[in-house]
Amino acid sequence: MTRLLEIKDLHVGLPAGGQRKFAVEATNLHLDANEILCVVGESGSGKSLTARAIMGLLPKPHVHIAKGQVNFLGEDLAAASEARLRKIRGSEISMIFQEPMTALNPVMTIGNQIDEVFRFHKKMPGTERRSRALELLHDVQLPEPEQALAAYPHQLSGGQRQRAMIAMALALDPKILIADEPTTALDVTTQAQVLRLIKQMQKTHGTGVVFITHDFGVVADIADRVAVMQNGLVVETGTTDEVLRKPTHPYTQALMAAVPSLLPRAARPRSDKTVLRVNGLTKTYSGGGGLFGGKARVVHAAKEVTFDLTRGETLGIVGESGSGKSTVARCIVRLNDAEAGEILLGDADLRPLGRAAMRPHRAQIQMVFQDPFASLNPRSKVGRIIAQGPELYGASRSEARDRALELLRIVGLDDRAYDRFPHEFSGGQRQRIGIARALALEPKILVADEPVSALDVSIQAQILNLLEEIRDRMNLSMIFITHDLRVAAQVCDRIAVMQRGEVVEIGPTAELFANPQHPYTAELLAAVPGKGWFSAENKSLPQTS
């Protein structure tokens, strides 16, 4: 086997005055031809900067290679000139990114963008370039490659865009492909397809792939070798088998333990007291139209959605992006107005209520948001954020303050947080603050919209535990929106699966996982990455490989 890449003692320096001196420190990695090396780590571990350092794409001059070598077939790229690096990029080493929408040029057709790669690096007649491009799009299994060639990025779906990116990256048959979280922005089923495609392309071309990810499930599915990074250091390397089966470093062990199991946890008795009943909820969005008429497009975001929620229960709503799961959540807390159906909280139907009439019911249903960075007002102190709810409902300033301090303790923060601003906290801590705010009005129902999907796995587990603890302590019912079946398996008593605005299946978690009735549920379950490795009761025993 040829050794394609050898990174020796790589240090990537950060601007002075930061938290760390080096983003990546004393890193040694190597990559052979025809192998996939997964670099795994949480946010801030330096995995992306390592990838960028190879390509010479660091945001200079603030971030730069301070020391070390990046040997590509005997040539040190760390010392190579910009002109030489430009030659190598695209033709010898190419890269795909997390968000294909931003990595592709929105005003150029896919065909032109692939054509550009050829024109920059090789002399080829136009007709040959076109036929090569067509062939590539065919290889990445884009349906109707002819049309894709003439399409602009926004006309393709996320998965199709990522396929086009892969086609572009492989256009000149590079020796190394660097993939920086290429499937993170995709839905599970699409993710599974794209992973399969990358693996297949890598096999047929004999490419060496550096695959950056935070997801151990993906690692299990795709990697030949694994490097685990923490705070800029590679803490463990080895073959996938070795690392997943017998992780030696405590950090790797902790990361793997934090991956939620797909095995649903034990069922709990269900109360027969219904707190919320949603009946035939329908919400459509119409786009287009405009000032001078024109044909409006109507999309069913929620179509005849029906379920009920009993006291103390957690109902999961699971689906891919665009399935309408968030719309349902937002209709229930009345951030969106549904057109038809009933939202019965006790005896009251919340759906037709106006803002003033809704107000007395607000306190009973509260929401936890997805993005811990956008959900807290950056100009408000944490104490204010939590205390303003009770104050709105007539609590005095000191009562509200006491309540806020109590809630901060409940969610595991200390009293000093009260007078601080949100930016002083980490993502996980901010999510705790968001939960405290939702609890401040002593709701009966908590609607959590992807509350952990913006967090690292190790923090995910903490927040999930906190939510569960709070639910039991306050006897809350919870609606838990997620795209992640692993998380759903650990949190939810019952799960509703949504597809294109409709609930296609609803049932107790264990039953639904063991015996999915609807083909879409089965498809979702099959697409969960790393199924073989992490679904077994004993995680260290792989079922397939």
Place this chain on the structure above:
Amino acid sequence: MEFWKLFARNRSAVMGMVILVSILLMAISAPLFFPADPFSLVGQSMSPPGQNGFLLGSDSLGRDVAAGIAHGAKTSLLIGLLATLVAVFVGVIMGALAGYYGGLVDNLLMRTTEMFQTIPSFLFAILLVAIMKPSINSIVIAIAVVSWPAVARLVRGEFLSLRNREFVQACHTLGMGDIRIMLGEILPNCLSPIIVIGSLMVASAILIESGLAFLGLGDPNIMSWGFQIGAGRTLLRSAWWVCTFPGIAILLTVLAINLVGEGLNDALNPRLREHS
């Protein structure tokens, strides 16, 4: 404190601040050094600078140019500040309503804004002052009327992007009222661009005021730099100092305010900070 450190990193902004503060001091201390009415005829006409006791010379009627500049500073700063305050006030309300409610309200308010923007602003200001009779009030109103649309557009854009942020939605789920959300939650988050545009608007307000006064549309009872330039315009070749010194005063003031505005922009917009 941190803010001042950031501001002080921009040398030219500090420089602008120093000039601005001296002009402010000059405006405040004008009655001390030049107790007489700046319109009064105090000596020989057309004295060059430094002669007959005139530091910066006198004009064709024997008025002290230096006294005019000192007293004019007050006029310029006062009108600049007042007009900006009125314009920002109106602009923030219009922009906030349009951006927050969207839809029909947005359409209505923005079309109104555009109507104001279709008329060239200086001509519009002349027209307004001519209709209302020149006085300090009418000048302030005219400048505010031609300046608020820019603020309204800016604030609308900020509100549009902020109103869908999750922290605003969280306030909705708490049952908070619209006005409280607008004033308490969204507005504090768009103060920085408002401060920046406001500071730059003071400079353009001073320019408009000077232009109006130059054309003889200033308040006839109040000394102003524009009036001085207008009065000395015909004497430019025989008595250059009458126009030149007020002109330099305008230049320095506008420059200083622009530098301070830039500095505020750098200090308040963290994204731009990286580039410097």
